[in-house]
Amino acid sequence: MIKTALLSGTCIALMASAAGAEIKVGFIGSLSSDTGLSTLRGAEIAVEELNANGGVMGEQITLVSADTGQDPTEGIRAYEYLAETEEVDFIISGSIDDVSLGWLPRMQEYRIPTLDTWTSYIGIIDMVVEDPDSMAPYFMNIASDEALATLYINFGADVLKEKMGWDSVVILAEDTAFGEAITGLVTEALAPVAGIEVKEIITYDVATVDFAPIFSRAQDTGADFIYQVSSVNSQVVSSQYVKLQVPMAMTGVNVAALGMEYWEDTGGAGGGISTLSPVPSVGFRLDPASQEFVDTYQAKYDSRPLLPHFNGFNAYHGLKQAMAAAEEAGGFDNVEGWAEAMKKQDLVLELDGQLWLRYAFWGDDEVEPVTGRTYPHNIRFDLSEPFDDAAPSMVVVQWYEDGTAAVVYPEKYATGEFTLPSWVKQ
């Protein structure tokens, strides 16, 4: 009798232990932003698909989330919560630049494999170069901002300078970390490479609601076009540009225009504006695998963002790659082994028989030929035609006055033409 009870007890304990065995993934990012939700939902779909196929290493995956509220200190607390309270095995991040910089010291301390899908700050890749051991758990599967800006300069030379004949630009930049970084990268390269003179840089507060004086000042510079850098309050500057019918073309980086909700958010006053975007973007032709992801996404979620932003794709494919790397390395505990396996991940997505997107990472000592530097742990990107090694670091998206959007650069990915708003004369 006692033996039977002991045996039953042992069996129950073992079963409970087996049922409790799981791989825990933590999401860190903003739960109230379209970009944060894109990463979370991309990860959720990947987890569901992996679990439906038997999980990883025979274990089911669970996903827990920690909101950062886009605040760097909250980001640190969120990372600590995932590490110490939830004891996650792997973290997927939809954090913005300074939030990622905030929790990076915690990642170095806990050594939890972490994949960033949104932050593109080249300074973090520089940290991998300088301190590869402590940064071993970190990977970034979006092209770094330096690569984004480098290809954008080509757009400046090929389209803005050569096709449109523009010689000078005025930069309107939000007073943010992102605005400062992109402005710096563009101004350093636009003049010497594309031959476009930067007439003036106008920095404005993110809470600005009246852009009439700013546009007026931009016109007074006599520049040929406006380069806008906006990541926080992008809808306001765009809609006022349209409503005021500013007689200058405006391109640049407009984060609001990266999502399908842009048209609705601007009240239909968002046409005529173009923006740099990481891939895949709105108006981007999708390969079959990515299209299948979008179909699943749209069947599952009926709230914004209705189409995942680029980082949703990065989370979906990236999480699967992280799990495949864990399977190869025997789990996440051996961080160096996992990192080595992660570096070998290579997902080539083809469209019409040619390479379209690629989820792979640069080798540690591999030099990118255009910039002449290394990008360890950063997603592999291609900065020159015909983009047969990887996807371009960015595309340029054009919003038209009828509410549609298309990719206009580079040519291989173009689904539309770069055009001026109807009220701007060439």
Place this chain on the structure above:
Amino acid sequence: MGLRWFHYVLWGGLISGMFLLPQVVSNGTLRTMIFANYLAIFAISWDVLSGRTGYVSFGHPFLIGIGAYTTAILTKRFDVPVEISIPVAVVVTMIAGLLVLLPALRIRGSYFALVTLAFMELLYQLVQVIRPDLTGGTRGMSGIQTLTRGAANGYYLSTALMLSVAVSMWLLMKTRIGTALAAIGMNEESVRGSGLSTTRLKAFAFLTSALIAGLGGAFYVHYLGSLAPRALFDINFLFTIIVAALLGGTSTIIGPMIGAFFMTFLLEYLRPVLPGAERYFVYGAIALLLYMYQPKGLVELAQRGFQRLRKGGLA
């Protein structure tokens, strides 16, 4: 100073209890307590100045930021050891505290609050444009030397710091200087009329407050390991400090400590239930209701409860 036996017992019990805590709670809880400890330090610092003298400062992140940036720049950019950088940061913050004192010599009330708010905004703008190679500009700084590794070590350090500040300030406030500072908050003219120099007393309060803010800010940044101007010079950070002091009970030492722990744990315990921004709404609503119900803070509630127990026991 009027120290009684039960003072030693209560402080001794609190100190022993806090240092034994890592034996019984999880690392996750310790991490939360570390943030609560730092918030308690900032709230005590604010209370020494604003709770006592009535000069409500909206610029406390300015002082904390000076301490944090000074040590961060010295250690990261100039390889100065923390043993030197932290004392230097405290001295620099105290000098900055004198800057905050200047408007207090002429104005008080809402005008003083607005001027101090301007100090915070000014520093926020300055660190982004002046020598961003040193300050890290808008992105701030990462990879700042941390003093401890692991939840328990971080907890012991922050607890030791918080308790040192709390006991020192408690002892200070038991002296005649503490009484005079509280009197300034009640009626500054009467204090002046009694022959005391209110300027000297205010300077003392401002310097003491700055000392604690600088010390807390310096240790805080060496705990975080990173520094972001957007988070440090943030109105939410300021309000968290003020609400912790108000909710716990101003013009006390234990009040800001209780307020800081209550708010930090409330927010953290809401996280699994309400992972998104909703928890801030619930947290704000609870804080508001508590403050409306008992404006003298949680300390007053605890004291009333204790008195009822004593009366019940005697009856």
